[in-house]
Amino acid sequence: MSLAVEQLAVSFDGSPALAGVELEVAAGERLAVLGPSGSGKSTLLRAIAGLQRPDAGRVVLDGRDLAGVPTHERGIGLMFQDGVLFPHRNVEGNVAFGLRMQGMPRGERAGRVARVLELVGLSGFERRSTTNLSGGERQRVALARALAPEPRVLLLDEPLGSLDGPLRERLLRDLEALFERLRLTVVLVTHDVGEAFAIGDRVAVFRDGRVVQAAQPDELWARPVDAWTARFLGIRNVREREGRTVVIRPEAVRVERGEGAVVLLAERRGPVVRLRVRLDGGDELDAVTTALEHPRRGDRVAVEIDPAGVFEIDAAPEAG
Amino acid sequence: MDGRRAALIAAAALPAAFVALFFAYPLAAILERGLTEDGGFELPWDVLGAHSTLELLWFTTWQAAASTLATLAFGLPLAWVVSRFSFPGRSLVRALVLVPFVLPTVVVATAFLAVLPAGSERGLLPILAAHVFFNTAVVVRIVSSYWSRLDPRLWHAAASLGAGPARRLREVTLPVLAPPLTAAAALTFLFCFTSFGVILILGGPGRATLETEIYNQAARAFDLRAAAALSLLQLAAVALVLVVSAATERRLGGAVPLAPEQDALRRPRGAERVAVAGVLGVSALLLGLPLAALVDRSLDGPRGYGLGFYRALGDETASLLVPPWHAVLNSVLFACAATAVALAVGGLAAAAIATRGAPWLDALVMLPLGASAVMLGFGFVIAFDDPPLDLRGSAWLVPVVQALVAAPFVVRIVAPSLRSIDEALREAAAVLGASPARVWREVDLPLVLRAVGVAAGFAFAISLGEFGATVFVARADWPTVPVAIFSFLGRPGAVNAGQAAALSVVLMALTTVVVLAADRVTVRRGSL
Amino acid sequence: MTISYKAVVVALAVAVGLAAAGCGGGDEGAPEEVVLVTHDSFAISKPVQRAFEDETGLRLRILKTGDAGVALNRALLTAGDPEGDVFFGVDNNLLSRALGEDLFDSYSSSELDQVDPRYVLDEEHRVTPIDHGEVCLNVDKGWFRSRGLAPPETLEQLALPRYRDLLVVENPATSTPGLAFMLATIARFGDGWQDYWRRLRENGVLVVDGWEDAYTVRFSGSSGKGPRPIVVSYASSPPAEVIFAGKPLDEAPTAVVESTCFRQVELAGVLRGAANEDGARQLIDFMLSPAFQQDVPTSMFVFPVREGVELPPAFERWAVVPDAPLELPPEEIGENRERWIREWTDVVLR
Numbered sequence A: 001m002s003l004a005v006e007q008l009a010v011s012f013d014g015s016p017a018l019a020g021v022e023l024e025v026a027a028g029e030r031l032a033v034l035g036p037s038g039s040g041k042s043t044l045l046r047a048i049a050g051l052q053r054p055d056a057g058r059v060v061l062d063g064r065d066l067a068g069v070p071t072h073e074r075g076i077g078l079m080f081q082d083g084v085l086f087p088h089r090n091v092e093g094n095v096a097f098g099l100r101m102q103g104m105p106r107g108e109r110a111g112r113v114a115r116v117l118e119l120v121g122l123s124g125f126e127r128r129s130t131t132n133l134s135g136g137e138r139q140r141v142a143l144a145r146a147l148a149p150e151p152r153v154l155l156l157d158e159p160l161g162s163l164d165g166p167l168r169e170r171l172l173r174d175l176e177a178l179f180e181r182l183r184l185t186v187v188l189v190t191h192d193v194g195e196a197f198a199i200g201d202r203v204a205v206f207r208d209g210r211v212v213q214a215a216q217p218d219e220l221w222a223r224p225v226d227a228w229t230a231r232f233l234g235i236r237n238v239r240e241r242e243g244r245t246v247v248i249r250p251e252a253v254r255v256e257r258g259e260g261a262v263v264l265l266a267e268r269r270g271p272v273v274r275l276r277v278r279l280d281g282g283d284e285l286d287a288v289t290t291a292l293e294h295p296r297r298g299d300r301v302a303v304e305i306d307p308a309g310v311f312e313i314d315a316a317p318e319a320g
Numbered sequence B: 001m002d003g004r005r006a007a008l009i010a011a012a013a014l015p016a017a018f019v020a021l022f023f024a025y026p027l028a029a030i031l032e033r034g035l036t037e038d039g040g041f042e043l044p045w046d047v048l049g050a051h052s053t054l055e056l057l058w059f060t061t062w063q064a065a066a067s068t069l070a071t072l073a074f075g076l077p078l079a080w081v082v083s084r085f086s087f088p089g090r091s092l093v094r095a096l097v098l099v100p101f102v103l104p105t106v107v108v109a110t111a112f113l114a115v116l117p118a119g120s121e122r123g124l125l126p127i128l129a130a131h132v133f134f135n136t137a138v139v140v141r142i143v144s145s146y147w148s149r150l151d152p153r154l155w156h157a158a159a160s161l162g163a164g165p166a167r168r169l170r171e172v173t174l175p176v177l178a179p180p181l182t183a184a185a186a187l188t189f190l191f192c193f194t195s196f197g198v199i200l201i202l203g204g205p206g207r208a209t210l211e212t213e214i215y216n217q218a219a220r221a222f223d224l225r226a227a228a229a230l231s232l233l234q235l236a237a238v239a240l241v242l243v244v245s246a247a248t249e250r251r252l253g254g255a256v257p258l259a260p261e262q263d264a265l266r267r268p269r270g271a272e273r274v275a276v277a278g279v280l281g282v283s284a285l286l287l288g289l290p291l292a293a294l295v296d297r298s299l300d301g302p303r304g305y306g307l308g309f310y311r312a313l314g315d316e317t318a319s320l321l322v323p324p325w326h327a328v329l330n331s332v333l334f335a336c337a338a339t340a341v342a343l344a345v346g347g348l349a350a351a352a353i354a355t356r357g358a359p360w361l362d363a364l365v366m367l368p369l370g371a372s373a374v375m376l377g378f379g380f381v382i383a384f385d386d387p388p389l390d391l392r393g394s395a396w397l398v399p400v401v402q403a404l405v406a407a408p409f410v411v412r413i414v415a416p417s418l419r420s421i422d423e424a425l426r427e428a429a430a431v432l433g434a435s436p437a438r439v440w441r442e443v444d445l446p447l448v449l450r451a452v453g454v455a456a457g458f459a460f461a462i463s464l465g466e467f468g469a470t471v472f473v474a475r476a477d478w479p480t481v482p483v484a485i486f487s488f489l490g491r492p493g494a495v496n497a498g499q500a501a502a503l504s505v506v507l508m509a510l511t512t513v514v515v516l517a518a519d520r521v522t523v524r525r526g527s528l
Numbered sequence C: 001m002t003i004s005y006k007a008v009v010v011a012l013a014v015a016v017g018l019a020a021a022g023c024g025g026g027d028e029g030a031p032e033e034v035v036l037v038t039h040d041s042f043a044i045s046k047p048v049q050r051a052f053e054d055e056t057g058l059r060l061r062i063l064k065t066g067d068a069g070v071a072l073n074r075a076l077l078t079a080g081d082p083e084g085d086v087f088f089g090v091d092n093n094l095l096s097r098a099l100g101e102d103l104f105d106s107y108s109s110s111e112l113d114q115v116d117p118r119y120v121l122d123e124e125h126r127v128t129p130i131d132h133g134e135v136c137l138n139v140d141k142g143w144f145r146s147r148g149l150a151p152p153e154t155l156e157q158l159a160l161p162r163y164r165d166l167l168v169v170e171n172p173a174t175s176t177p178g179l180a181f182m183l184a185t186i187a188r189f190g191d192g193w194q195d196y197w198r199r200l201r202e203n204g205v206l207v208v209d210g211w212e213d214a215y216t217v218r219f220s221g222s223s224g225k226g227p228r229p230i231v232v233s234y235a236s237s238p239p240a241e242v243i244f245a246g247k248p249l250d251e252a253p254t255a256v257v258e259s260t261c262f263r264q265v266e267l268a269g270v271l272r273g274a275a276n277e278d279g280a281r282q283l284i285d286f287m288l289s290p291a292f293q294q295d296v297p298t299s300m301f302v303f304p305v306r307e308g309v310e311l312p313p314a315f316e317r318w319a320v321v322p323d324a325p326l327e328l329p330p331e332e333i334g335e336n337r338e339r340w341i342r343e344w345t346d347v348v349l350r
Helices: A041-049 A091-095 A097-102 A104-119 A136-148 A165-182 A193-199 A216-220 A227-233 B001-036 B045-049 B051-084 B090-096 B107-114 B125-148 B153-160 B165-193 B196-205 B210-220 B224-252 B271-301 B308-314 B323-356 B357-371 B375-381 B397-419 B423-431 B436-465 B481-488 B494-527 C004-022 C047-057 C070-079 C094-099 C108-115 C142-149 C176-202 C209-217 C237-243 C278-289 C290-300 C313-318 C330-348
Strands: A003-012 A016-027 A031-036 A058-059 A078-079 A153-157 A183-188 A202-206 A211-216 A238-241 A244-246 A253-267 A274-280 A284-289 A300-303 A308-313 C034-040 C059-064 C085-089 C130-140 C166-168 C204-210 C228-232 C254-271
Touching: A003 A041, A016 A031, A016 A041, A016 A058, A016 A183, A016 B357, A031 A193, A041 A078, A041 A153, A041 A183, A041 B423, A078 A136, A078 B423, A091 A097, A091 A104, A091 A136, A091 B196, A097 A104, A097 A136, A097 B397, A104 A136, A136 A153, A165 A193, A165 B045, A165 C047, A202 A216, A202 B153, A211 A216, A216 A227, A216 C330, A227 A238, A227 A244, A253 A284, A274 A300, A284 B045, A300 C278, B001 B224, B001 B323, B001 B357, B001 B375, B001 B397, B045 B224, B051 B090, B051 B165, B051 B210, B051 B224, B051 B271, B051 C330, B090 B125, B090 B271, B090 B494, B107 B125, B107 B196, B107 B271, B107 B494, B125 B165, B125 B196, B125 B271, B125 B397, B125 B436, B153 B165, B165 B224, B165 B357, B165 B397, B196 B210, B196 C209, B210 B224, B210 B375, B210 C070, B224 B357, B224 B397, B271 B308, B271 B494, B308 B323, B308 B494, B323 B357, B323 B397, B323 B436, B323 B481, B323 B494, B357 B397, B375 B397, B375 C070, B397 B436, B423 B436, B423 C290, B436 B494, B481 B494, B481 C209, C034 C070, C034 C278, C047 C059, C047 C278, C047 C290, C070 C085, C070 C094, C085 C094, C094 C330, C130 C176, C130 C290, C142 C166, C166 C176, C166 C209, C176 C209, C176 C228, C176 C254, C176 C330, C204 C209, C209 C228, C237 C254, C237 C313, C254 C278, C278 C290
Parallel strands: A031 A183, A031 A202, A078 A153, A153 A183, C034 C059, C034 C085, C166 C204, C166 C228
Antiparallel strands: A003 A016, A003 A058, A202 A211, A238 A244, A244 A308, A253 A274, A253 A300, A274 A284, C085 C254, C130 C228, C130 C254
């Protein structure tokens, strides 16, 4: 199923939440919509699902304009940000809900529910009340509920939002594998770059109700369209000089013992160490190193920049 | 979302049409008859502005306000006990509080006189006591249907933030309970504002409310103009109360965290046990004593204690055209029909009100509570005299008028509950493929089923006990139990009084059984 | 799902049941109907009703439309477009109101020559007397006996200190017997009636709004076992206490104070615009027939207006039919009723 969003606009009380969004998702493709909170990502999903009537623009599924097609006939799954489990139904009742709506016979339902629960790592949870689940369990039940009816397109709103550390990592990988296996068309909304890059075949960067850039993760990382995007992706080495915007990727900044700068911050993030240094000229730069032996805070260092990691952005810098 | 909008408009249309046809139209007919003079319609400013009218309005208002406060003060502790604690007989207590509600006022007044100390049997205090007795059910059942579903973690969170019991009551419980409290207070106020039998019997001739004075003018002095003028005043006052309470309820209402009832209930611990026992004991004393007096009277036959009066219910009697047990069957039949109609009318209205506000519909459905029964009865007589609406003497009118009185309860109970449902739940169901109708059945209905059960119990009890309007439309060969009780009380002799008491006890038993059953079904089916 | 299904079934069952009940009479081939509009206290025993139906081939439908006041006012509201054919239950105290509103068509029953002419209150025969019942003070005999006190024998005695706080009366503004009792005092004392009520008030008279309240709740001689041993009720109340005692009694527990009785005559009339005018006339004839007249004491606790009708044993023994009850002409009542009630209210309740 391919999904296209054309010039979609929604505003609330006069202030635009979506301002002409253009998106295309190919069948079986996974698109991550990445943006800060309040950028209109959830509204985008609601409009695609038919929960929010657009002021303008179209949502097209496999060439068919969905205007006038009510939510329940769109065949689009949506996993809500905070789960939104039915409090009057147990885990099984929640997961089987969509199946019942499809009219699946009772016998088949139980098997499907069990399989989906296994998929999200909640085997045997069928009879549990939803009020007694932990945050992570709720999130996974919500995911199972969205997956169970095998929707044509699955929309995920911050699916890992309230999860923590190892569980989050595990579920992230599970999701990746799952989507790979099911060949689902997926639109995932997140504010987390890691999540977007992990799941998205492509990532659409969303800002103030529009898509500022949509590209594959590597491409995005290699060529953010503007300074804001670069910063949002986590690249803070953005320099604006004489009307030009220059980006230095942190991995292109090499730091060695020597002179010319001082280390402000050094922290290990798994296999890499992130550093922040201040050049004696006053500029600050981010860097990463994979070295086991790395400079500590306060060390004097020499900084060398690999030109391959330096590029220039044509567009004007941040508008706002 | 157009389908939903159309569905809501359709949902609003049925109750609006029902109330317009069976309430607004006949009432307008009688008001017009009363206020038309020399061919022209004139507002009766002389009656409205009279000093005596202002006195009536003042007494009516303040006795209702005082009664409402007293009922809240008495009912809230009981609501707390049945909402938060599990104890043996809890469901029975919930059902029993509704029993006073169905009893005819004459019967209750008699029971009250039996237990009130001599010398204090008339005046303001007995009025307050009787109003508390009747309306405790309103507070307990409406508030607890909401309270018992609240996620107890609300209080745990408040406690963990350092709020003591008093703070928790003030900062969490009362604000969260504001919508049902408002609804219960408004209904109690309206009931006391339009109270009739209690004022007549326990107030005595010196004390009159708008309702009793309307009856006097319409039924005794036959001054239709004065009666119509006072009816207008009463309707206006009631409409004002309705608008204010509906606005308050809307402002305070919203989604709240819910949990299944069994999660919210726990056994009382330590000092709580004393409190629970104390509340139950005091309630049993105040609510139970008059009822016990009634049971005692029904058993106290001329040949000693026994079931003689009950056995006599099967026999022909000079007081009724049919054997009294027919009245029991009639009452059950009518009450079932009236409950079905009230649930349909009130439920649809609640759906429209909860989702779209629809304040005009809210007011329209509630307004029958503020109309004088005698004026509405007269209105029926002159409005429904021509085909196709020649309904005079039709037995169908009985469930219709009973539903008019019961529907406001359904609205006030179901609407806050509907409003408390998180819209995201409906959206989640829609995304999973549920059509609007299916969403209603799969999400709204189960989540409000508890409230619907409470509303159904109320509707049934109201229909069973309704007398003021029923007596105007009931056919002599189709009497209801309250009508039969009045027929018996209208005659001298121990057997008549005894059978009246026996029928009252049957009414109590019926109410208890039906309400218990309705509670059980809805508690089990709707786990919330 | 099961719930809504069940609800539908129940609703259907109820609807079907109601429809069946509503149509039970069936219009097809049903006998012609005559509708008697009356108050809640009307009663007729089954054999008597069947006798009428067999005799005339008409089906008698009884439409009770409220207590005496409400029923009359409802009839007045629908004057000319009535709910039935005959109205029964207007009494001499409210008669002027009914006649003033042109409620009835004239009909002079052939049975009228059997009726004591004292009861015929309208020369044009728009209304026909059916029964009379006297409103009298009732006393609780046991109460007085146990205190060694003699019950009052006259209206005057009620104002004596020894009867302080013993009397309960109905409000004439809201109750038919209450109105009759007030009229009794006017008939007895003339212009001095207000003074008399002032003295009753000083002597602790209790006023309640309805007969039910007064008799079944406040009166000590009824099963309600209230605190007051003197009440305004009917001449037929003592026999009723015997008949409805539920066990054989050697003596009525209550007695009537004969000198306080005020006559009430209940009348019936053919409603103007009646659908079945002929049936209405037959019904009025029947209500004056011996069969119906003999039935009124036990069914409605009133006395027949037809001469020579035998009273049931309990009535023979325990009822008092005063020879010379207090009376006022209906026209005088009609002209002054509202003013008297206002004056009474000012004297007794303000």
